[in-house]
Amino acid sequence: MSNRPILLVEDNELNREMLVRRLKRAGLEIITACDGQEALDLMISEQPSVVLMDMSLPVLDGWTACRMARQDERISQIPIIALTAHAMEEDRRKALQAGCDDYATKPVDFPELLRKIGKLTPS
Amino acid sequence: MPETISSTSPAPALWSELLLRSLAELRELFASSQPQLNPDSTDDFARMFEGGRRLAQMLEDPDSVASRHDLMNALAAIRGYAELLTEDLGAEFADLNEALLRLLKAAQAADSEAGTPSADSSPPQRAITSEPGFILAVDDLQENRELVARYLSRSGHIVVTAASGAEALSTLAETDVDVVLLDLLMPDMDGHEVLRRIKEHPEWRATPVIVISGSQDMEGIIECIEAGADDYLFKPFNPVLLQARIKAGIERKRWHDREEQYREQLERNEKFIRATFGRYLSDEIVTDILERPEGLELGGDLRRVTILMSDIRGFTTLCENLAPAQVVTLINRYLGAMTDIIMAHQGTIDEFIGDAILAVFGAPQRRDDDANRAVDCALAMQAAMDAINVLNRAEGLPEIRTGIALNTGDVIAGNIGSERRSKYGFVGHAMNVTSRIEDKTAGGEILVSDSTLQSLQGTFSTGATREIKMKGINQSIVVHQILGADA
Numbered sequence: 001m002s003n004r005p006i007l008l009v010e011d012n013e014l015n016r017e018m019l020v021r022r023l024k025r026a027g028l029e030i031i032t033a034c035d036g037q038e039a040l041d042l043m044i045s046e047q048p049s050v051v052l053m054d055m056s057l058p059v060l061d062g063w064t065a066c067r068m069a070r071q072d073e074r075i076s077q078i079p080i081i082a083l084t085a086h087a088m089e090e091d092r093r094k095a096l097q098a099g100c101d102d103y104a105t106k107p108v109d110f111p112e113l114l115r116k117i118g119k120l121t122p123s
Numbered sequence: 124m125p126e127t128i129s130s131t132s133p134a135p136a137l138w139s140e141l142l143l144r145s146l147a148e149l150r151e152l153f154a155s156s157q158p159q160l161n162p163d164s165t166d167d168f169a170r171m172f173e174g175g176r177r178l179a180q181m182l183e184d185p186d187s188v189a190s191r192h193d194l195m196n197a198l199a200a201i202r203g204y205a206e207l208l209t210e211d212l213g214a215e216f217a218d219l220n221e222a223l224l225r226l227l228k229a230a231q232a233a234d235s236e237a238g239t240p241s242a243d244s245s246p247p248q249r250a251i252t253s254e255p256g257f258i259l260a261v262d263d264l265q266e267n268r269e270l271v272a273r274y275l276s277r278s279g280h281i282v283v284t285a286a287s288g289a290e291a292l293s294t295l296a297e298t299d300v301d302v303v304l305l306d307l308l309m310p311d312m313d314g315h316e317v318l319r320r321i322k323e324h325p326e327w328r329a330t331p332v333i334v335i336s337g338s339q340d341m342e343g344i345i346e347c348i349e350a351g352a353d354d355y356l357f358k359p360f361n362p363v364l365l366q367a368r369i370k371a372g373i374e375r376k377r378w379h380d381r382e383e384q385y386r387e388q389l390e391r392n393e394k395f396i397r398a399t400f401g402r403y404l405s406d407e408i409v410t411d412i413l414e415r416p417e418g419l420e421l422g423g424d425l426r427r428v429t430i431l432m433s434d435i436r437g438f439t440t441l442c443e444n445l446a447p448a449q450v451v452t453l454i455n456r457y458l459g460a461m462t463d464i465i466m467a468h469q470g471t472i473d474e475f476i477g478d479a480i481l482a483v484f485g486a487p488q489r490r491d492d493d494a495n496r497a498v499d500c501a502l503a504m505q506a507a508m509d510a511i512n513v514l515n516r517a518e519g520l521p522e523i524r525t526g527i528a529l530n531t532g533d534v535i536a537g538n539i540g541s542e543r544r545s546k547y548g549f550v551g552h553a554m555n556v557t558s559r560i561e562d563k564t565a566g567g568e569i570l571v572s573d574s575t576l577q578s579l580q581g582t583f584s585t586g587a588t589r590e591i592k593m594k595g596i597n598q599s600i601v602v603h604q605i606l607g608a609d610a
Contacts, residue, residue, distance in 0.1 A: 012196040014174055018203035021167075025210075056192040085195030107199030107230065110206060
């Protein structure tokens with residue numbers, strides 16, 4: 001995998017901590033952001049290999065952050081996996097339309113999430 | 124709030140309950156194994172429980188679930204930490220691991236069910252309705268207490284909780300509890316001890332106790348049942364099973380209460396009857412009456428009885444030479460001894476008139492050997508006079524001799540007198556006849572009427588027969604001397 005970190009954007013601290021621990025345990029380097037704006041800033045400065053982005057975020061929500069990322073050429077190529085609580089097909093479409101590369105429903109199936117990360121970060 | 128709980132079993136349609144139950148189970152297990160866990164796992168548990176707390180909060184107040192996002196976050200945290208923990212704990216903590224796997228299963232069910240819009244309208248499958256009861260839930264873990272309280276108050280029960288054995292006992296002392304739900308594993312005073320104290324207490328003993336065991340420890344449960352527990356549940360318990368057992372417990376308690384009320388009523392009646400009759404009936408007769416209340420009519424009824432009258436010969440003359448205190452000593456010694464003998468023969472003492480005794484055999488309870496007992500009683504009374512006189516001589520009191528008359532006939536027995544003062548007594552011609560016979564007895568003599576002699580079973584040795592003319596009674600009667608019982 002790439003030596004660039006993975007950016008996890010999640011405002012819920014319980015989930016953030018949980019995912020950080022699990023991802024670290026899987027051998028990944030993690031940085032975190034708590035809202036959409038912070039996520040965009042970190043994407044620009046840290047150039048993460050993949051972004052795991054919760055869609056319901058304060059300050060700047062995930063959908064908007066995604067769209068803005070896609071329009072910013074500095075970070076438009078960074079793959080984003082949307083994390084949402086919505087299991088509807090429409091939500092999936094909405095996430096992909098916003099420019100997300102993949103999609104995972106909460107509570108995430110962790111091995112599946114790791115596979116998705118692996119797919120988007122060619123070693 | 125619905126009157127009855129609608130829960131499903133065993134299918135986890137109410138995924139939230141299954142999940143919360145699994146979490147409660149884990150909290151219990153965690154509490155007991157925490158010292159052996161490493162700080163990371165302890166931390167993970169704390170976070171998982173925090174997720175559980177948030178989930179419970181949201182479920183508690185359905186209006187607050189403004190966003191599915193929050194619900195899913197809580198579920199995600201629970202699931203994520205549970206998965207982390209199963210990776211970490213493995214075989215070393217088999218109990219915890221199994222409980223975590225159960226939780227994960229519940230979380231998966233929650234995941235799929237909460238993910239569908241119809242999650243909250245899962246069809247009711249089985250409803251337990253029961254009379255509302257007053258339930259005391261004893262558990263040292265707050266989450267468990269809240270969980271049980273939530274289940275039970277939904278079906279209309281009033282739930283009070285206690286966080287320790289001591290608190291449980293003080294609640295019991297203050298309120299009338301229908302059912303106790305008792306967690307066995309508690310610090311300080313554990314469930315076994317609480318159970319023992321409840322079952323030792325005269326007033327709490329009848330309160331049904333349902334013990335809750337965190338482990339599948341059948342041995343411990345058997346011990347509890349032997350110690351008086353009424354039922355048991357293993358954690359995590361099925362809410363429908365809990366409801367059913369609570370219902371059975373409440374019914375048991377209600378039955379007991381009704382029985383108790385009935386018993387108290389009976390006791391009051393018995394006390395009344397003993398107080399009313401105890402002074403002039405032998406214990407045996409009172410007990411007899413109490414055991415067969417239908418055999419006793421207080422209204423007054425005609426009965427065939429054998430009447431015994433005794434009198435100290437020449438008592439008035441004797442008294443003239445004695446100090447009042449001596450008279451009382453003399454008469455009390457005599458009446459005391461006679462009373463014992465009459466009671467021993469199941470006679471009913473109607474009254475003492477000075478030194479005279481009036482007793483009846485055959486009322487309020489008729490027996491086949493009424494006449495026989497009356498004659499035996501008279502013989503025993505005469506036989507006791509020697510011993511009385513030995514005591515009298517020793518104290519410088521005069522020797523006394525008594526005459527006893529027996530007659531068998533019909534009398535009216537009942538409560539006689541006015542409302543303010545009445546007693547169980549007898550009236551009738553046969554009473555008067557007995558009195559006349561008594562007048563004719565000599566000291567140490569027993570005279571029985573013809574009717575009494577004919578009522579006797581077995582043989583007695585009789586002495587002289589004589590005819591008595593009686594004042595005021597327009598006929599003479601034949602009387603017989605009784606000398607003793609034939610062996």
